[in-house]
Amino acid sequence: MAQTMLEVDNLATGYGAVQALKGVSLHVDKGEIVTLIGANGAGKSTLLMSICGEPRARAGRVLLDGEDITARPTHEIMRGGVAQSPEGRRIFPRMSVLENLVMGAQAAGQDPATQLPRVYDLFPRLKERQAQRGGTLSGGEQQMLAIGRALMSRPRLLLLDEPSLGLAPLISRQIFAAIRALNESEGLTVLLVEQNANQALRLAHRGYVLVTGRITMSGSGAELLARPEIRDAYLGGSH
Amino acid sequence: MTPSGLAARVRSALVDAGKAALVAFGLFILMVGLRTDVAPAGELFLRTRWAEVGMLCALVFGLRLATALWVRPRLSEGNTQRSAALLSQAGLMFGPALLAVALILPFVPGIGRYELDLGILVLTYIMLGWGLNIVVGLAGLLDLGYVAFYAVGAYSYALLAQFFGLSFWICLPLAGILAAFWGVLLGFPVLRLRGDYLAIVTLAFGEIIRIVLLNWVELTGGPNGISGIPRPTFFGLPFSMGGGPGSFAHFFGIEPSPSHRVIFLYYLILGLALLTNWVAVRIRRQPIGRAWEALREDEVACRALGIDITNTKLTAFALGAMFAGFAGAFFATRQAFISPESFTFIESAIILAIVVLGGLGSQVGIAVAAIVMIGGFELFRDLDEYRMLVFGGAMVAIMVLRPRGLVGSRAPSVVLGGRKRIDASLVGEGRG
Structure with missing residues (x-):
């Protein structure tokens, strides 16, 4: 039995009167890539954010390596081995690529000098562009930077929010290949949120389907891909 | 064509x-x-x-x-690009040249009391500009009530000297600490605010401080202000006209002269301004300085990276306020008289204008902007009421020609190997 890295137990949260998550339970084992697919507004990003403590859980628990982190301040969660590449990338546009990466290591107390080579090995493009301003990078490079910045904190668990958003298919395949390489070489645990269900389910060991704040299906990536209702709802039938 | x-x-x-x-x-x-x-x-x-x-x-x-x-x-x-590159190159030599001029200014022939007084005024605004730059330029928190901390510093010194007879050199750090304390106090309620909302609350804060000073007559003297604030001493040696035993002139065996005090005040504010600059430049390369800049860029990303937003914002407010407090204590000892009239909103607006015109985040740009704005304002004194027109026109011209401020480029705070400036054309225009 694999060791559980992240356990989300009946998590409910929302914004004001809007209930975004209505009791979500899932788990991610150590060394696993788990993907969460769902339509716009299903609560995918909210779930990732809520794992990090923003918005706070109204009910339920989040456990990291068996430790309850539900009530912990966000910055402590992020320093304690969780890293997120947020939706829309959110790199620092006026700071250089190198500064962006250093910011990733800084708060988590990692030495940038030891983490940089790892990230540059994974994304050699970032090394070429390290003196360039973040905002001048292409969309794909910005996504590499966002993931690289998250990796600089040497996380146990990497949360990725729509890494393929707005990218050309070729570029998003490169990004997915990098995620797979990370998982295989370092055994990094990844929880991935995607709209691009086809690619995400091919990459992931397991997947969950989130519909309006509830998990409706789960299974291995291949299993979910084979399900007719998934094909109809998320793969547009044509893939 | x-x-x-x-x-x-x-x-x-x-x-x-x-x-x-x-x-x-x-x-x-x-x-x-x-x-x-x-x-x-x-x-x-x-x-x-x-x-x-x-x-x-x-x-x-x-x-x-x-x-x-x-x-x-x-x-x-593309002329702006070339001129920006040229200016940032010139800026590397321009700063030290400006400093050299400032250091020898009191001994330049033809510089009299009036010019030195103007120099003191300009340096005060440079210091305030550099202090506000920490909050607005680095951390990106639009503060329209900065003058409140200047007032706290000035009144701290005036009241501590009046009631407890403390000397300027003891009061100077106290004024800074008290202003920093008020900075944190302002910081707490505005932690969640950004942009326009933050600007409104800070604006109100500035007015609250002024109105409290105006109405708390028993403590602050209300609109009459506080007069007879002790003049600074040269580390205990007073600048007295009589030149009696124990005075500055007597100790050094020179003729007593009223210009000694002015020159001393000039070097005092120059030193304080340089301290502000030194701290601001140093801290920008520290983790906290980088966190401020990252906060200015994207608050959500900062949270995702584990940066403690509360501490980061509060330190920016506190440090910025501290330098305003120092400047306020200096202002009080220089004027020997303070009243709430010196701390109106227009002061906050002028300091902010200096920071924006100078180019958010640029130390040299802010110094130039302060010289142009405060010095220029004096230069056109003969134009009477038309000088506001000239002044407004000049500001419009600068913003049309150089929309990112005089020095719009930004040097990365972390580099491997050669240092490379980020060109002004690549820097986004100031956002609230």
């Missing part, structure tokens, strides 16, 4: 200038054209000034046409 292209450009420029003149006409017809005056018999009558309205509209038309035909095409031809 083809003749037809030129004709089209002239035509569109004419149309544009015509529209601007029309707007100006609509505004000036009431503001300038009609005026109520009191007739000799005591009744009000309406005086019309159509000639002035016509002149103003013609002026607007002409200037707008000139901008459309000459200034804007030049801007689009």
